[in-house]
Amino acid sequence: MVRTALMLVALAMGLAGQAARADSYIEAPRVAAALEQGRAAELGIGIRKNLLLAVALYCDAGTMGSPEGFFRVGRVLATAPRALRNPALANAYLALAARLGNHEALRYYDPQVANAILGEECGADVDGAAVDHFDLDGYLARQSPAKQKIALLIRHMARQHGIDSRLALAIAMVESNLDPGAVSPQNAQGVMQLIPATQERFGVTRPFDPEHNVRGALAYLKWLSKRFAGDWRLIAAAYNSGEGTVDRYAGIPPYPETQQYVRRVLRFAGYSQRDRSSLGGQDLVRRTERRQAGLLAVASAVERPQ
Template identity: 75%
Template sequence: MLVGVALLLLVAIALPGGRARAESYIEAPRVTAALQQGHAAEFGVGIRRNLLLAVALYCDAGTMGSPEGFFRVGRVLASAPRPLRNPALANAYLALAARLGHHEAIRLYDSRVASAIIGDECGLYGSSADGTRFDLDGYLAGQSSAKQRIALLIRNAARQYQIDPRLALAIAIAESNLDAAAVSPRNAQGVMQLIPATQERFGVTRPFDPEHNVRGALAYLRWLDKRFAGDWRLIAAAYNAGEGAVERYSGVPPFAETQQYVRRVLHFSGFATRERG
């Protein structure tokens, strides 16, 4: 049985274009952001090392379409201390990454261990990670000087627009990890990932200028804040899926990406921690 699984993995890697797919895959800004945040949690860059949070963030990247995200889930689960360590589940995620074209996954796949069946582990890891406090200031201190300047710009502008800076920063981190040059496959642009329609709506003429982009995003957040009576869950959901979707479902829409996005934003902002206090 184990030999059969290993052969399937080798076939997946050897399929024409399999390796090329992995190497040519362009991560969307939200995916890249989740991978970068997972790296910070895994290796303690700016924040305390937290492998559970790292797995949750890598899972988010994977479920948004990233082979690298699933590969990193498998890598962490294969080597983490107990109780997080799970070789059988690690194999399952490595196999998934390989099927998606990640050519390094086979190197870590352990043919001596039977693969587990993947269920809703990513959702469980995410829910468990929510119980830990995210050190927003520490995380920002671990970023480049250019990103720290953008974070300061967001803090100052958020106060002017009467938006909690933690919410604004959490959205910027979830959207692009403070990358002013980010462009998504749907043509969302800049640090706060504004689509052209939102740029036009809030007068943003230079989307790759951090100040223009941030001020347009904060004007939008101020509008959402009034529309949804300051409810951070609904504000974050609307920023991701549109206010129409939030109103249509009378709450956070049942879209996996939106639900993950809301969870990430609230975790980064410290919202859940304040609720429990």
């Protein structure tokens, strides 16, 4: 008990020194996307409420370096219904968030409960079957008309480029949450977060113009598809970490961020955990083609004025 109280005091002292840094912290586009999508799962905004899915998405944000992501994991675990509530694990994530400068974490920290020991991967104990599905169409239906227009643009242009439109849209959702003005700390820009070198490589001269940006991103995806024989897991990994890194490891690199990135892309594309571990690129394309009638109906609905 004394040890826990002393830890709380230490956390409070550290928090005071880091408050200014937390207040001025700006999340990278991929992090902001995961946080917003996690919030949709937590609150049931456009999609069915799913706290386990919210935890998985918040863990993704935390793994990418977000104190807010770890805070939200802790908050959910501290306040969830009894079946999901885990005060000891909540304390561990809240303590981590506080050490990283999140000034809300101590509001939910319970000094009466000892901290759990965190595993190597955030969310490793989350039931995979419970987080398999993300209703992308439902989520998009609650986005702004401008973002719905960008989603429709991606679907149309992907078909023109011979790219799986569902997966192209999933990458855009993971990269920027369809924000045409997004800029990352590495200077990746626009909807699908192209760095300047990639822009030059694929002829993108107006990276903040959604059509120009998406066209360049799809050209890059088409190039990656040829390089990796249509294996979308490797294509997504290369889009995240570079094709050279995928070549070096002869597969998905052993980086937690990249591994979570691939899982998140394929989850948003509508593939189950079993699909994500067993299907190659061409199988994914064939399954997607069988869904095109439904996607076209959604696209038509998005196209109509609100």
